[in-house]
Amino acid sequence: MYKIELSSDDVPKKWYNINSDLPSEIPMPQNSEGKQQIENLSKVFSKGVLEQEFSQERYIAIPKPVREIYQRMGRPSPLFRAKGLEEKLNTPAKIYYKREDLSPTGSHKLNSAIAQAYYAKKDGIERLTTETGAGQWGTALSLACSLMDMDCTIYMVKVSYDQKPFRKVIMEVYDGKVHASPSENTEYGKKVLSENPNHPGSLGIAISEAMEEAIEYDNVYYSLGSVLNHVMMHQTVIGLELKKQFEMIEKEPDVMIACVGGGSNFSGAMFPFMKDKLKGNSDCQFITVEPSSCPTLTKGNYEYDFGDANGFTPMLKMFTLGHDFIAPSVHAGGLRYHGMSPQVSLLSKEGYIEPRSASQEEVFKCGVLFAKSEGVLPAPETTHAIKAAIDEALKCKETGEEKTIMMNFSGHGLLDLKGYENFISGDLLSTGD
Amino acid sequence: MYKIELSSDDVPKKWYNINSDLPSEIPMPQNSEGKQQIENLSKVFSKGVLEQEFSQERYIAIPKPVREIYQRMGRPSPLFRAKGLEEKLNTPAKIYYKREDLSPTGSHKLNSAIAQAYYAKKDGIERLTTETGAGQWGTALSLACSLMDMDCTIYMVKVSYDQKPFRKVIMEVYDGKVHASPSENTEYGKKVLSENPNHPGSLGIAISEAMEEAIEYDNVYYSLGSVLNHVMMHQTVIGLELKKQFEMIEKEPDVMIACVGGGSNFSGAMFPFMKDKLKGNSDCQFITVEPSSCPTLTKGNYEYDFGDANGFTPMLKMFTLGHDFIAPSVHAGGLRYHGMSPQVSLLSKEGYIEPRSASQEEVFKCGVLFAKSEGVLPAPETTHAIKAAIDEALKCKETGEEKTIMMNFSGHGLLDLKGYENFISGDLLSTGD
Numbered sequence: 001m002y003k004i005e006l007s008s009d010d011v012p013k014k015w016y017n018i019n020s021d022l023p024s025e026i027p028m029p030q031n032s033e034g035k036q037q038i039e040n041l042s043k044v045f046s047k048g049v050l051e052q053e054f055s056q057e058r059y060i061a062i063p064k065p066v067r068e069i070y071q072r073m074g075r076p077s078p079l080f081r082a083k084g085l086e087e088k089l090n091t092p093a094k095i096y097y098k099r100e101d102l103s104p105t106g107s108h109k110l111n112s113a114i115a116q117a118y119y120a121k122k123d124g125i126e127r128l129t130t131e132t133g134a135g136q137w138g139t140a141l142s143l144a145c146s147l148m149d150m151d152c153t154i155y156m157v158k159v160s161y162d163q164k165p166f167r168k169v170i171m172e173v174y175d176g177k178v179h180a181s182p183s184e185n186t187e188y189g190k191k192v193l194s195e196n197p198n199h200p201g202s203l204g205i206a207i208s209e210a211m212e213e214a215i216e217y218d219n220v221y222y223s224l225g226s227v228l229n230h231v232m233m234h235q236t237v238i239g240l241e242l243k244k245q246f247e248m249i250e251k252e253p254d255v256m257i258a259c260v261g262g263g264s265n266f267s268g269a270m271f272p273f274m275k276d277k278l279k280g281n282s283d284c285q286f287i288t289v290e291p292s293s294c295p296t297l298t299k300g301n302y303e304y305d306f307g308d309a310n311g312f313t314p315m316l317k318m319f320t321l322g323h324d325f326i327a328p329s330v331h332a333g334g335l336r337y338h339g340m341s342p343q344v345s346l347l348s349k350e351g352y353i354e355p356r357s358a359s360q361e362e363v364f365k366c367g368v369l370f371a372k373s374e375g376v377l378p379a380p381e382t383t384h385a386i387k388a389a390i391d392e393a394l395k396c397k398e399t400g401e402e403k404t405i406m407m408n409f410s411g412h413g414l415l416d417l418k419g420y421e422n423f424i425s426g427d428l429l430s431t432g433d
Numbered sequence: 434m435y436k437i438e439l440s441s442d443d444v445p446k447k448w449y450n451i452n453s454d455l456p457s458e459i460p461m462p463q464n465s466e467g468k469q470q471i472e473n474l475s476k477v478f479s480k481g482v483l484e485q486e487f488s489q490e491r492y493i494a495i496p497k498p499v500r501e502i503y504q505r506m507g508r509p510s511p512l513f514r515a516k517g518l519e520e521k522l523n524t525p526a527k528i529y530y531k532r533e534d535l536s537p538t539g540s541h542k543l544n545s546a547i548a549q550a551y552y553a554k555k556d557g558i559e560r561l562t563t564e565t566g567a568g569q570w571g572t573a574l575s576l577a578c579s580l581m582d583m584d585c586t587i588y589m590v591k592v593s594y595d596q597k598p599f600r601k602v603i604m605e606v607y608d609g610k611v612h613a614s615p616s617e618n619t620e621y622g623k624k625v626l627s628e629n630p631n632h633p634g635s636l637g638i639a640i641s642e643a644m645e646e647a648i649e650y651d652n653v654y655y656s657l658g659s660v661l662n663h664v665m666m667h668q669t670v671i672g673l674e675l676k677k678q679f680e681m682i683e684k685e686p687d688v689m690i691a692c693v694g695g696g697s698n699f700s701g702a703m704f705p706f707m708k709d710k711l712k713g714n715s716d717c718q719f720i721t722v723e724p725s726s727c728p729t730l731t732k733g734n735y736e737y738d739f740g741d742a743n744g745f746t747p748m749l750k751m752f753t754l755g756h757d758f759i760a761p762s763v764h765a766g767g768l769r770y771h772g773m774s775p776q777v778s779l780l781s782k783e784g785y786i787e788p789r790s791a792s793q794e795e796v797f798k799c800g801v802l803f804a805k806s807e808g809v810l811p812a813p814e815t816t817h818a819i820k821a822a823i824d825e826a827l828k829c830k831e832t833g834e835e836k837t838i839m840m841n842f843s844g845h846g847l848l849d850l851k852g853y854e855n856f857i858s859g860d861l862l863s864t865g866d
Contacts, residue, residue: 002504005438071435072516073808083505084580102535104808106847146805147517166850172857173804371606372579375506375537414539414847417599424605 002083004096004245006076011067012240014059015233018271018343021058021278023350026229026342028054029314030304041314044214044222048119052230060233062115069114069147075237077102079245080409084373086393093396095389096253097409098242098269101376105170107411108265109140109225112234116223117144126219127151131181131206133160133261134333134381135167136411137225142176155181155189155209158201160333163418170415181206188212188310202326203337204309211312226262227307227316227341235268238408243272246406253284253406255392259384260288260297260355261334263341269408271343277352287392288344288355289384291363294327296320296340297348297355307339318345330360331419332380334411358387364423366390367413379411380419435516437529437678439509444500445673447492448666451704451776454491454711456783459662459775461487462747463737474747477647477655481552485663493666495548502547502580503670510535510671512678513842517806519826526829528822529686530842531675531702534809538603540844541698542573542658545667549656550577559652560584564614564639566593566694567766567814568600569844570658575609588614588622588642591634593766596851603848614639621645621743635759636770637742644745659695660740660749660774668701671841676705679839686717686839688825692817693721693730693788694767696774702841704776710785720825721777721788722817724796727760729753729773730781730788740772751778763793764852765813767844791820797856799823800846812844813852 019026028036041050052060062070082095100108120128128145130152132138138154145152154176161168161180168178179185181201182192186209192199199205207224214222224231246252256273258266266288276282288297296319305320307313319340321327327336340348347353360380367383369390370376378386389407396403413420422428452459461469474483485493495503515528533541553561561578564587565571571587578585587609594601594613601611612618614634615625619642625632632638640657647655657664679685689706691699699721709715721730729752738753740746752773754760760769773781780786793813800816802823803809811819822840829836846853855861 001441003441003507005440007438008434008436074436074511074513078507080507104810110808143805143808147808166854169850169854169857170810170847173801173810173853175805368606372576372608375543375576375580377537377603377606414599414603415850417602417848420606421599421602424602 001249002081004079004248006241006244008071010241010244011070011075012062012237013067014061016236016240016272016275017055017057017060017233018274019229020056021275022343022346023278024346026346027317029316031314044211046119046123046221048122049116049230052233053228063118066115066118070237073104073110074102076241079242082374085370088369088373089390089393089397091393091397092400092402093393094402094404095393096404096406098238100238100265100408100410101412105136105139105143106414107136107140107379108235108238108268109137110144111237111268112225112231112264113140113144115234117141117148117150120221121148121150125221127153128221128223129153129210129213130223130225131155131203131210133157133203133336134379135160135164135415136334138171138176138178139167141223142171142174146174152176153213154178155183155206157181157203157206157333158199159329163331164415167415181209183209185209186212200326200329202309204323207308208310208312211308226264227339229343231264232267232271232341232343235264236271238268239270239272242269251404254403255285255287255405257287257289257385257388257405258408259335259381259410260290260340260344261337261381263344265408265410267341267344274347274352286353287388288353289388290357291330291332291335291384292357292359293330294336295357296338298357302345302349305339316342318342319348331416332384334381335384356388358384361428363387364419364428377413378409379413380416382410434682435514437512437681439674439677441504443674443677444503444508445495445670446500447494449669449673449705449708450488450490450493450666451707452662453489454708455776455779456711459779460750462749464747477644479552479556479654481555482549482663485666486661496551499548499551506537506543507535508670509674512675515807518803521802521806522823522826522830524826524830525833525835526826527835527837528826529837529839531671533671533698533841533843534845538569538572538576539847540569540573540812541668541671541701542570543577544670544701545658545664545697546573546577548667550574550581550583553654554581554583558654560586561654561656562586562643562646563656563658564588564636564643566590566636566769567812568593568597568848569767571604571609571611572600574656575604575607579607585609586646587611588616588639590614590636590639590766591632592762596764597848600848614642616642618642619645633759633762635742637756640741641743641745644741659697660772662776664697665700665704665774665776668697669704671701672703672705675702684837687836688718688720688838690720690722690818690821690838691841692768692814692843693723693773693777694770694814695772696777698841698843700774700777707780707785719786720821721786722821723790724763724765724768724817725790725792726763727754727769728790729771731790735778735782738772749775751775752781764849765817767814768817789821791817794861796820797852797861810846811842812846813849815843
């Protein structure tokens, strides 16, 4: 069986909230004086997601309209067996990949975008602002807002805006309004540009710009595509579907792999399986892969830091490279973030996750190998997961182990062909590594 | 139910060959003196596909390795209900669309590419040459050759090559070798360029270039992505799956719609249903939609003509605008062909098909409406089908009829964002209409 399919009816009815099962409680957000700070979050986030952010309930019901849009947008996503890749590697391992790229916006991001737009709409909000790196999140939120009949403003990290000219177009098809960040549209953007008119931008700066607008206007909320607990939870539809899919083929993954920027595709796919590990019922190995040029989990510090560049956000206890860190302009724009989900950070700190990093050159090589053997062109972010899956499969070739390897195929690379063009022509290193 | 799924096991085991059920026999290919000409086709086509081209067998077995690659590449494709679009149109009609865009190369083209590469490989051939307009066919054949460990050379119509810069990159990821056509690579290309160095190219010219190479080299075959009978037949996996999918929901389509360039996505989706109509067992209405700037079925003549610009091919009896016709540079590059499948032509001539045409401006408008309500961004070609589906649904709104409308969603538009950019900025007409 090459494709393990579920029916529309199998879309989960509840999200899984890992807060209830963590080895220790997630440290609360703080202000810069070290005091707990959650009050002013209600200025920029919906009641719905804020309640979820700090909830200790193990399962939270997915509202019917959200579940219905999940179905309309094609969920559940299929699980594929990477038979072509296995053959090319000549490995006894069985490699599976969950096809989040089949979402209409091409990545897992829509899973949280729909939920966030829904809860904002419920509060009577008319517009959402957000940041986007690679453009996957901005595209997803644009579509979600379009489906909910709301407006959407996106601050897109300038280097990605330039690298991916057509990302802007697709967001505009969905009626999203896109600004290259830093922009002249906000006070903070102006300040950054006055210091460096050629600033390449960063997710931290783009978040500051998007939040500034949400703080300023009453009918506007801010929406974040990763990092926060509620975003991780919305993504668990992936892992909950995966559970059923592995039951169908009567297997259990020995190794689970995902790339990490803020942690959302990893969390979504893994947390329902991590639950078993936290309860002592599983030996599954969980691997994260990040760019060696933005090594948050592998080389960052576990400490309180701001989520954005300007300090608009509360401080979160997480692995961080410092909120003023500007990652090199690698093509995996979605992985160029200085911080990391507090939940993923805690699990990594406690040893439940094995964090790895890889260079741009080596992950693109794996991406091309994957495309040629499986057909699907991976997003630059996703190639990081492929790298680790290939490494694990090659280890099995040495040991003869028939491990079941699952990687989350977080998105396709059809709007990232500039990166592949650079890789093919040998110009990749000049764009940062 | 928003998504009607089949399992891997449901991939058809046989293709449907409409030759056996046509109201009259398909006129044979001729040379320019009016004599039957099929002998020299064996220089450029595999034994397998040539046998299929003239076969009268109703069903032809799909070779096991081909069926397995269909499965690995994600077949069967799901059928979706366009609930969001229905709501936006406020129509009592039920609109369904078959998701051929979910193929790794983004369109239905892989269905024939895999089969053609397989039969060529079986003959010991090392390389395939082909032409491509929008790039969908070239991409599909590149991947198919990569999967079969063969080389692939693609002549891409120059105007599309320039409009879609990243199409070349994805073909190169699959190891395809891409030339803008007319090129300096062939005698015919050189001749065209010497007369007009800025020639925009045409599918007819690109076919001539690709065939020239196949005629010249012994280890090379030529491969065509549409028009010929065997290509139509390979595509019937779409319609055979659709039959099962409509059985599952206990419905029968009242109207079936597809865009047409050479006729392959239309034929693939419709022929298994057309069979019932030819036998008098169905009232289903079959609608083709082509660009008003390349109105082959709506305004062409039904006569013998060459398939390419230079007259390398035999002459086929078909609707044609003349083999020297150069269509305006509309974004729907896959629909800019002067001719039409002889099978589709015959059925249209005999009144089994209702041919329509639409302008570039109006189809892009429908494409954007579709993207905003269903999420998926259609290829410019596919927007033609959407236009007719919307027209039919709006008629139902007037009459109150609850018709079941099926359209073949032939491909996504993620590599055609230049067209959407022009549409959004109001610059579409300057690129031809």
